[in-house]
Amino acid sequence: AQSVTQLDSQVPVFEEAPVELRCNYSSSVSVYLFWYVQYPNQGLQLLLKYLSGSTLVKSINGFEAEFNKSQTSFHLRKPSVHISDTAEYFCAVSLPGGGADGLTFGKGTHLIIQP
Amino acid sequence: ETGVTQSPTHLIKTRGQQVTLRCSSQSGHNTVSWYQQALGQGPQFIFQYYREEENGRGNFPPRFSGLQFPNYSSELNVNALELDDSALYLCASSLWVPNYGYTFGSGTRLTVV
Numbered sequence: 004a005q006s007v008t009q010l011d012s013q014v015p016v017f018e019e020a021p022v023e024l025r026c027n028y029s030s031s032v033s034v035y036l037f038w039y040v041q042y043p044n045q046g047l048q049l050l051l052k053y054l055s056g057s058t059l060v061k062s063i064n065g066f067e068a069e070f071n072k073s074q075t076s077f078h079l080r081k082p083s084v085h086i087s088d089t090a091e092y093f094c095a096v097s098l099p100g101g102g103a104d105g106l107t108f109g110k111g112t113h114l115i116i117q118p
Numbered sequence: 119e120t121g122v123t124q125s126p127t128h129l130i131k132t133r134g135q136q137v138t139l140r141c142s143s144q145s146g147h148n149t150v151s152w153y154q155q156a157l158g159q160g161p162q163f164i165f166q167y168y169r170e171e172e173n174g175r176g177n178f179p180p181r182f183s184g185l186q187f188p189n190y191s192s193e194l195n196v197n198a199l200e201l202d203d204s205a206l207y208l209c210a211s212s213l214w215v216p217n218y219g220y221t222f223g224s225g226t227r228l229t230v231v
Contacts, residue, residue, distance in 0.1 A: 046224040103174025105151040108160035
């Protein structure tokens with residue numbers, strides 16, 4: 004079975020400052036890694052994913068995440084945040100081979116942008 | 119390309135009742151999974167359907183059941199509702215091998231009173 008740990012339940016940061024949201028996972032096999040964002044009273048939106056290949060993946064809105072196999076981590080970063088980035092961020096894993104276990108999520112990190 | 123749509127958006131039920139939630143998959147997706155998200159928590163995997171059969175289940179009791187139809191739409195049924203079933207229920211569609219990730223609907227907010 005897989006598990007995901009998001010070390011920070013809440014991260015306050017000032018607008019235009021950099022941010023890192025931490026994610027560690029546990030699995031005995033290779034996994035796909037995802038970051039999802041959830042705005043208040045909405046569903047989940049895929050932010051970015053790592054399937055294979057380059058360990059650094061980027062989204063269109065300035066976020067990036069780096070897969071580190073030795074540390075079993077997939078931390079999310081953004082060099083300069085905006086008020087509109089205020090949301091809940093979820094890290095998740097799934098099995099790559101069409102597994103029937105769905106996604107395993109962390110408990111989420113609430114990113115709070117302070118003006 | 120249409121996304122994932124869920125209905126209804128909000129629902130209030132009484133303890134002991136039964137409820138049915140509905141989900142239409144994104145065009146081209148053949149796999150549907152359901153998640154329960156309690157307030158302040160991450161989503162928890164309920165089960166997954168592929169080719170109209172349940173092929174994976176999380177740690178949920180049998181009173182949580184579902185269906186997948188030939189057009190890949192899906193239903194989640196919950197019998198004998200309990201207060202702890204109050205949550206946001208999310209539907210996600212994907213390909214069997216989720217190379218493009220999972221597309222989520224906006225969810226159904228279920229309140230059990």
